[in-house]
Amino acid sequence: MIRHRAGDEFFLITQHDHALLSGRMAEHLSGNPIRQPQSTAIQGIALHDCGWPLHDDEPTLNADGLPLHVFETPPQISTRVWSAAATRASNKEPYSGLLVSLHVLSLSFMSQASHRLPHDVFELNKFQHRQVELQEELRTRLGMRIDLPLTHGLAQPGTSADEDALLFDFYLLRAMDALSLALCCSESLFISLDNVFPRPGGSPIRLQVNRPGSFAVTLNPWPFDTSPLEFAVPFRRMPARTYTSLDEFRDTYAAARTETVPAWLSAG
Secondary structure, three states, X not given: OEEEEEOOEEEEEOHHHXXXXXXXXXXXXXXXXOOOOOHHHHHHHHXXXXXXXXXXXXXXXXXXXXXXXXXXXXXXXXXXXXXXXXXXXXXXXXXXXXXHHHHHHHHHHHHOOOOOOHHHHHHHHHHHHHHHHXXXXXXXXXXXXXXXXXXXXXXXXXXXXXHHHHHHHHHHHHHHHHHHHHHHOOOOOOOEEEEXXXXXXXXXXXXXXXXXXXXXXXXXXXXXXXXXXXXXEEEEEEEOOOOOOHHHHHHHHHHXXXXXXXXXXXXX
């Protein structure tokens, strides 16, 4: 769940809707400077948070009684939804599933920096072992090698055409994910998208990011086929306040109707 603060209201955006938005962005890549990926990669980008309905259909509160923001998620929740995302994407198509598994595995290693309690570390370690096993299974189904030296499931650039294509798709997923978060979140998260491969085997480039307003982002260089791009982002509107109980929050959330807010990407 993304908790977007808009004055005295929260706009609550589900993680799956945010991920679907990132997939729609990938469909508009023009080839200059970033090549549009294959359809199975676009599907993986769109499905990278498809396990989050396990939480977002019954959202929770943080310790302060506020709707739990995605960046506040404890491992007991994150590992469950990440596992479901990798499994569900794998059931759709093995390459899409491999991309999603690589993405959530990467998130788990980043999560370890802020979750050092023994139980949290244990949950993350169990999750990581399961993803490595899933990735070996998916690589076998795809006819990809499983005897290569890998770092978090990825080979070094230049290892082979298949591995370079996977690197390209993985870092593109990460870029589209970050760009969608930049559109949907109310806080500024970063000023650039780094390590984006323009094509398999190419040298990474950097995209400069600016947020001129809420639900608006500019990029330089511009990688999409038209400017601006407009998207309708689904959300539920709730009072920006502390909720005294989980039941009260869930009842209020369930009663809120789904609306959409326009979001723009443009060259700049």
